[in-house]
Amino acid sequence: NKDTNYVPGHDVMVHLLEWKWTDIAEECESFLGLKGYGGIQVSPIQENIIIPTRPWWERYQPVSYRWLTRSGNERQFREMVEKCNQAGVRIYVDIIINHMTADHSFPVIGTGNSIADPPSRDYSAVPYNRSDFHKSCSIVDYNDPNQVRNCELVGLHDLDQSNEHVKQTIIKFMNDVIDAGVAGFRIDAAKHMWPSDLNFIYSRLKNLSTNHGFQSGKRPYIYQEVIDMGGEGISKMEYNDLGVVTEFRYGFEISRGMRGINSLKWFKNFGEMWGMVPSNDALVFIDNHDNQRSNSDGGSVLTYKEPKMYKMAIAFMLAHPYGIPRIISSFAFHNKDQGPPSDIHENLVSPLSIKTGSCVEGWICEHRWRQISNMVHFRKVVNGTVVSEWWDNGNNQIAFSRGNTGFIAFNSETFDLNQKLHTKLSSGVYCEIISGNKINGNCTGKTVFVDENGYADVKILSDAEDGTIAIHVDVSR
Numbered sequence: 001n002k003d004t005n006y007v008p009g010h011d012v013m014v015h016l017l018e019w020k021w022t023d024i025a026e027e028c029e030s031f032l033g034l035k036g037y038g039g040i041q042v043s044p045i046q047e048n049i050i051i052p053t054r055p056w057w058e059r060y061q062p063v064s065y066r067w068l069t070r071s072g073n074e075r076q077f078r079e080m081v082e083k084c085n086q087a088g089v090r091i092y093v094d095i096i097i098n099h100m101t102a103d104h105s106f107p108v109i110g111t112g113n114s115i116a117d118p119p120s121r122d123y124s125a126v127p128y129n130r131s132d133f134h135k136s137c138s139i140v141d142y143n144d145p146n147q148v149r150n151c152e153l154v155g156l157h158d159l160d161q162s163n164e165h166v167k168q169t170i171i172k173f174m175n176d177v178i179d180a181g182v183a184g185f186r187i188d189a190a191k192h193m194w195p196s197d198l199n200f201i202y203s204r205l206k207n208l209s210t211n212h213g214f215q216s217g218k219r220p221y222i223y224q225e226v227i228d229m230g231g232e233g234i235s236k237m238e239y240n241d242l243g244v245v246t247e248f249r250y251g252f253e254i255s256r257g258m259r260g261i262n263s264l265k266w267f268k269n270f271g272e273m274w275g276m277v278p279s280n281d282a283l284v285f286i287d288n289h290d291n292q293r294s295n296s297d298g299g300s301v302l303t304y305k306e307p308k309m310y311k312m313a314i315a316f317m318l319a320h321p322y323g324i325p326r327i328i329s330s331f332a333f334h335n336k337d338q339g340p341p342s343d344i345h346e347n348l349v350s351p352l353s354i355k356t357g358s359c360v361e362g363w364i365c366e367h368r369w370r371q372i373s374n375m376v377h378f379r380k381v382v383n384g385t386v387v388s389e390w391w392d393n394g395n396n397q398i399a400f401s402r403g404n405t406g407f408i409a410f411n412s413e414t415f416d417l418n419q420k421l422h423t424k425l426s427s428g429v430y431c432e433i434i435s436g437n438k439i440n441g442n443c444t445g446k447t448v449f450v451d452e453n454g455y456a457d458v459k460i461l462s463d464a465e466d467g468t469i470a471i472h473v474d475v476s477r
């Protein structure tokens with residue numbers, strides 16, 4: 001079963017990239033729980049190598065399974081999970097079980113002061129030794145499934161998940177994390193591990209902890225990173241019966257749509273018909289921690305750096321029923337390796353200002369943007385309804401309803417959208433939720449009038465700050 005384990009009335013996952021555990025706990029209580037976010041993907045909790053320039057990807061080179069990183073220690077992690085569960089926000093841990101570190105020219109020290117000797121495959125803090133790793137062949141042919149699984153990805157020493165000691169070590173790590181109260185895991189680099197080995201591991205995971213508010217018998221929500229844009233020897237379809245898979249086609253296609261490269265009118269049948277996995281098997285996103293900075297998937301997915309189109313892409317994702325959506329909330333970067341903001345002691349800087357409670361310079365906090373957090377509410381209100389009343393102008397103006405509970409329209413033409421469009425909403429004056437909120441019965445942004453036949457006056461100027469207008473039944477005045 002593919003249950004996210006979200007608390008009823010909560011939806012949408014946010015990847016709080018490189019946030020500290022104490023700050024995440026604070027954000028659960030002061031923002032995410034109240035806004036109805038369903039869950040948080042946290043950065044890896046296992047001890048990672050310290051690379052002198054502190055690139056963001058150092059956290060994807062584990063040194064041990066100790067819960068010691070720049071995000072915090074075990075006590076802080078446990079406290080954060082407790083506070084977020086109490087706020088109705090679930091925690092999903094990003095775990096790296098395919099590999100340990102690569103070889104480096106400097107002595108290898110971890111964020112928990114563990115040492116390791118990668119050339120001799122000695123990771124004493126686990127412990128792992130040479131017998132726990134595959135031979136050090138390199139992945140050169142991505143069309144050879146054996147190489148992709150049994151050789152080293154960019155020099156990262158590749159664990160042998162068919163080895164009993166490796167399996168038991170991973171299972172113990174994941175079960176300890178489950179006992180801390182988390183709701184599931186992101187499996188990093190799943191494509192580089194055999195589905196049968198992963199299945200063995202998943203089947204030996206405990207049920208979620210009843211001591212942390214989960215009903216008995218709940219299974220951890222597992223979503224697997226499988227970068228598959230088609231054309232490689234390994235298919236995402238090898239993994240989606242084990243658990244959910246990251247659907248990379250999704251963000252790529254929506255970015256092309258909002259950029260005007262592919263006409264929005266084609267998105268009328270967006271979903272499995274586009275060669276994507278079944279909706280319940282798809283963890284969907286516009287950008288992720290890797291391709292937002294490196295455009296590694298060949299295309300150029302939208303990011304916070306192109307805010308108008310990015311917000312339209314996120315709004316489409318949150319308004320559309322396909323997949324399980326995740327947004328990223330990241331730090332500003334100027335080069336693709338750059339790590340998170342840190343102080344002179346290389347401690348992570350808190351994204352939250354103690355004084356104002358808002359996010360500080362250097363942290364984008366996409367999850368706080370009104371145009372994004374209000375669409376989280378939209379998604380919750382329309383939950384369970386289908387897309388209907390699809391309209392398009394034959395190119396880059398589209399609109400659709402979600403049952404009789406919500407309506408959204410997009411204009412990515414160079415000219416205005418100004419139409420009476422049919423919705424399934426009952427008549428009335430609705431607060432438009434991209435441009436504002438409804439506070440004490442008043443609309444702080446635009447209003448949209450729906451007449452007694454369900455026709456809405458839809459106007460989106462081509463030079464407007466946002467190319468989207470959205471209304472739903474919760475904010476009718």
Ligand SMILES: O=C(/C=C/c1ccc(O)c(O)c1)N[C@@H](Cc1ccc(O)cc1)C(=O)NCCCOc1c(-c2ccc(O)c(O)c2)oc2cc(O)cc(O)c2c1=O
Nearest residue numbers: 057060096102153154155156188189191225227290294296
């Ligand atoms: O750009 C990066 C890091 C990227 C990255 C990190 C974590 C991820 O979850 C991810 O998806 C990508 N890393 C830089 C620097 C680097 C890091 C380690 C290393 O041994 C060599 C170089 C880089 O240029 N990497 C080469 C291209 C990206 O190749 C990587 C992939 C990857 C990319 C595309 C694929 O289709 C694929 O199947 C795997 O996954 C990783 C997973 C990891 O757990 C750790 C990694 O270092 C990587 C990783 O290097």
Ligand SMILES: [Ca+2]
Nearest residue numbers: 149158192193
């Ligand atoms: Ca492997």
